[in-house]
Amino acid sequence: MEDVNTRKNSGAATTPVRRQGTTKRAASSGSASERRDHLVKLAADLFARKGFQATTVREIAEEAGILSGSLYHHFDSKETIVDEVLTTFLDDLVSRYRAVLDRRDDPRTTLSEMVRVAFGTLEPHRAAITVMQNDWNYLLSLPGDRFAYLVRTEEEVERMWVEQIERGQAIGQLRGDIDTKLTYRMVRDSVWVTVRWFRPGGRLNTAALADHYITVLFDGLATGERA
């Protein structure tokens, strides 16, 4: 029996941020309430552990100490929650990539920094990365084009990477006998897939992962002359 008034998360007593104009029914990025943001964060933790489909609204609610129905005062569907997690991630990722490209370094330096950016998003955006790997196909198969921006953004990011690889080949900084698109995919996958086993606070941090990967990516595992 668990009744009584055990409101765990009754915080948020400060500055309710009352913005006018945006009624609670905004398309994707809803109004800004601290309570809501907190719930998204709790949900994201679960998504990071099990993916989107495998996480139930009852689990999210329990994590917040409320009942599942109460979640619907903040979100009009489970999809809305994951939508918010994904857009936040992609916005952050793309803007970080752009910042690197704006520095206009040589291709190898730029690509190294892009690898660092990618690994750098591993900790703050674990949930989104997990979801994109586990539930990509499912989200795209949903009725409506709600998650079509996933494909669009992915294509934009691919263009950024491929352009740098091509530039590197053009000036002889990178070998010309490799497939640019395939190389991009393998780099991307290698980075994102680490969320499966990476845990913050372990033997290695994300910066060390990035350094390790950059070393192997450009110079390879072998010693001596290149083949």
Next chain:
Amino acid sequence: MEDVNTRKNSGAATTPVRRQGTTKRAASSGSASERRDHLVKLAADLFARKGFQATTVREIAEEAGILSGSLYHHFDSKETIVDEVLTTFLDDLVSRYRAVLDRRDDPRTTLSEMVRVAFGTLEPHRAAITVMQNDWNYLLSLPGDRFAYLVRTEEEVERMWVEQIERGQAIGQLRGDIDTKLTYRMVRDSVWVTVRWFRPGGRLNTAALADHYITVLFDGLATGERA
């Protein structure tokens, strides 16, 4: 409600089943019938597309042109199906790795061949690889230790890889400043994760993928001297 007619899957190990081929293998459960094998294949195709959890028994049945209940004449649970898919894959994988190791080549050659083996399983075992990525945690969380062999086998495979990397470092064939375990994980992940976008019959086959990856892995993307 006890019935004298309880047939279920009691025993069933004494099925003679001659009818051309299909060696009977009494593994964890079930006898070998052609019909059954066919159903496993249909289920595997669905697992390869959506993972295990996301595939329903009704979808599997529909793919076979029967009703979901009829599946239970062949399997006593949905888990049994995926179990069969996974053990078949892991048995094949480990024995292929062993065959490579038995050749006792130098570490670099051995590792190259192991990469080829891994990519070589991509097409015949798409379903298993997809499931291991999507549903690994879920399967391990199931009651009983039914899927504990996943962890055991993974550890065995990791040992194979790490040993070869270490041997390569010991004889100076591979650089000594890289983390062996981390390197193994990145190679493994890079290979398996390609099931997400690889489609047979496309621009590249798995052999080309393997060659490309081996090139980058050992010699890197850069030109000129190593850092």
Next chain:
DNA sequence: AGTCTTTGCGCAATCGCTTGTTCGCGCGAA
């Protein structure tokens, strides 16, 4: 060869359970 019995495998109906979602209600703070 003909008959009887067993067996494999499908259907149809249904079970208990979980899923995402809805809704009326009450309560404390603004």
Next chain:
DNA sequence: TTCGCGCGAACAAGCGATTGCGCAAAGACT
């Protein structure tokens, strides 16, 4: 009084799984 936000109960849909039944093919026996 209004409003944000929780409860509690319920909903339809879908899940994995069970069971009784019928039928056709396969064996077994005379």
